[in-house]
Amino acid sequence: MKLSRFYLPLCLGVLVCAACSNGTDPDPTTYPPPTALELALPPEFPDPLIPVDNPTTVEGVRLGRMLFYDPILSADSSQACGACHIQEFSFADSLRFSRGVAPGHPEGDRQAPAIINPMWLPAAFWDGRQPTLEAQAGEPVPNPIEMNLPWSQATARLQRHADYPTLFGQAFGTDVITMDLAVKAIAQFERTMISVDSKFDRVNRGLEQFTAEQDSGFVQFFTEKADCFHCHGPKLGTTHRFNNIGLDSVYTGGVDRGRILVTGNQEDLGKFKVPTLRNIALTAPYMHDGRFNTLEEVINHYNTGGHDPTNQDPLVRFGTGLGLSPQDVQYVIAFLNTLTDTAYVNNPDLSNPFDS
Template identity: 40%
Template structure:
């Protein structure tokens, strides 16, 4: 193929788009920060490894439970209330709301591809899906239920007794079985292959020259690959980007709340960029409804260390002014659009019959 050399206005550099129309191992070298450690290349999602407790029966049961408001104290709030399949498995709000319309303090993280993350929630307080599954149920701001009362309610339901028996075998409905059923369903909440995945697979016509230029910037000058890498477009780590609002309204100390360590103050987990288009508004506080606003903040180097509260640790060394031109920002934004594909629509199942009311 004849190489196409493009000269992009106001970049001062020529760019060969065809350098990316080949397998990733032959792409130009990425420019990464030493503090990022080993940085995996962007890649399609691999097959999810099996676990013994994830079967078709436990997954179907988990789907039933996920949409059932009987897991909440009021009987009016389900897991799907904050993780709506029509809203990218988030809720489209700045802050989640829960019991009695109480407002939370953080944006609902999407459940897409949550099975791949070792630490869940913005502060990483839960270890995997089994560690996460029951926490919203007992959280007083979220579903505000007593776990024992939820289990008793499920055990009084003939439909749930039958469904749990078919999924797990004889025995009462307990916390372990409830967590495994919910986690089994949440494991199947996965992204579909997007345009970048198919481009990497050899369908090189799916990205135009501007989008490929954006891919190049993502891996080089823009520094995105330092944190948003691998098949999840996330390193799963925790970084201080300066948005904790420490000492002000909306203060959130982030990772420190899970570890108790002052050095973790202001750190939040890197969100996945897969299908991010459907999960706005963005950041842990949902303060960014515009993707260009996010890019502009990173381009400026966020707020910079000189404006940080004296009790905050310094920003992550991965946060630096980028000096991207408008043309480069346009290309980066165009590339980011290739990471999205609308998730599969899932409708709530018919509720199981119960012999009791909440």
């Protein structure tokens, strides 16, 4: 299989280049401008989504990494973003529903999604209700079933902290801490979460070869036999579209109604964002509600054709399913395992800085 033409050799070294403005009217007499951080992006990926008012900087990423892992942003100072988005699990949670910090530790209502290549994410959350990483980062802190701390209190804590005012000053030119700046820093850190070093990537670069089982799974994945590729393409592993894949046919009794809760459009009933399959072997349980514990269960869902809601996606073949044999399923799983990027989940630049 000649695939090297699809993936050029990648260099993930970080290049530090000239200073840039972040649009927050920094006071140069107090803080020098932050240093632009230019990430060596995978050339085969589309252009990333970086807001013009929040360029990625060395200082912003450093600050964002601290905020991502600092439990100071939760009501009882026990839980950080990284508590539910765990690097070992590709920044997902191994629990079906994460638990918050409020008394009784209430469960969330959706599975904490993995964070992989979020720089290409056009909409955040399973229902796509936020258009940017910055907007997404604003939600969990005050959410009563998550970190449960109003942003006014969170920023007051940060303002009183011995180090954070200076870190904000270095990142944004001002030590007056606001929610806007805090979420910008977290988003900057998240934009450094780039994963393109799985075995699949290395095969595409001609550096490794699939086993026979992996190759069989690869062919099934990327043809209409298993037909995974239409929603989980070869680069980002997702179309980022919203589909109803037929997990449910009745939406009563507390069944999650999905994107319709955001748009109010009946067509969006039961639709959720297509997740990336990169690192999928690390991110169990699966689906928006974590209903499947194994990849075999996931594939068997598609293999049986879904439960036929009126807006089931045409690619989920109600009535016929995929027709995969048990052996075929194992081949596909063998291929899915090649999407695991162990360098990503061990990248020290993405790890908890308070552990070192």
